[in-house]
Amino acid sequence: MESDIGFQAALEEARKGAAEGGVPIGACLVSADGKILGRGHNLRMQKGSPTIHAEIGALENAGRLPASAYQGATMYTTLSPCDMCTGACILYKVKRVVLGENKTFVGGEDYLKQRGIEVVNVNSAECEDLMKKFINEHPEEWNEDIGEE
Amino acid sequence: MESDIGFQAALEEARKGAAEGGVPIGACLVSADGKILGRGHNLRMQKGSPTIHAEIGALENAGRLPASAYQGATMYTTLSPCDMCTGACILYKVKRVVLGENKTFVGGEDYLKQRGIEVVNVNSAECEDLMKKFINEHPEEWNEDIGEE
Numbered sequence: 001m002e003s004d005i006g007f008q009a010a011l012e013e014a015r016k017g018a019a020e021g022g023v024p025i026g027a028c029l030v031s032a033d034g035k036i037l038g039r040g041h042n043l044r045m046q047k048g049s050p051t052i053h054a055e056i057g058a059l060e061n062a063g064r065l066p067a068s069a070y071q072g073a074t075m076y077t078t079l080s081p082c083d084m085c086t087g088a089c090i091l092y093k094v095k096r097v098v099l100g101e102n103k104t105f106v107g108g109e110d111y112l113k114q115r116g117i118e119v120v121n122v123n124s125a126e127c128e129d130l131m132k133k134f135i136n137e138h139p140e141e142w143n144e145d146i147g148e149e
Numbered sequence: 150m151e152s153d154i155g156f157q158a159a160l161e162e163a164r165k166g167a168a169e170g171g172v173p174i175g176a177c178l179v180s181a182d183g184k185i186l187g188r189g190h191n192l193r194m195q196k197g198s199p200t201i202h203a204e205i206g207a208l209e210n211a212g213r214l215p216a217s218a219y220q221g222a223t224m225y226t227t228l229s230p231c232d233m234c235t236g237a238c239i240l241y242k243v244k245r246v247v248l249g250e251n252k253t254f255v256g257g258e259d260y261l262k263q264r265g266i267e268v269v270n271v272n273s274a275e276c277e278d279l280m281k282k283f284i285n286e287h288p289e290e291w292n293e294d295i296g297e298e
Contacts, residue, residue, distance in 0.1 A: 044213060051200070051209045051237065060200045064193060067296050083264075087236025087257070088200065092296045108236070111260075147216050147241045 006030035017041035027054035032072025038062025055085035100127030155179035176203035181221025187211025204234035249276030
């Protein structure tokens, strides 16, 4: 999974976010036949956006698509998805969510499974390191991003 | 509820969406002390956006806010919120969701309640009429918006 083009693209997006001084979370939506449909990273810091999380950005960049385009698709994301991004994956009925890690944050994994979406955790050390560094340096911004405190 | 400034603003947004030829759903986020924080309407048709649903637009237009700003807040929306918008309300822990109607679509109301969010249905005839007209004239676009077919 870690070598999948989707996961590598999500990781590149997370690195891009980190380089921009933003929340270092990236995502990439890949179709059933392995094509990248859209990719994105969290833009809270860069654009003052409370809704452009990585997965929302990937869906947005994929543009308008018929329901059939999401069939069998995988959402790769470098971090366990928050409730909003969990809901977005459920709305469009992606088949699978592959996440980089869930040590720094646990989102809606159980609910995804309840709603019939496969969840795979890659346990990526790089994803975890990116998040730990950001949370350590920007605790307030991180709490803001997950609606805490 | 129907006379609340928040509901009226959401309804104005839905009418604006209809006038633009878009999915006629509006939303408005109101703080605990009754101030409008942000408002928006579905922009699938207007901007080719799969993620700017009304509630996401209202949250986005409210901008970056600390978690405390959402405490006691109400999300007014003209239609029962889809899974993505349900998740967004849960992420930011709004206190209450007031929805215009749930006859043309039922979203995540039960899950909102499970997660401790109050849900009120206004049963607005105007909201229902706006949706019925759109669904009748644009069935494909409506199915696309809710990830169906």
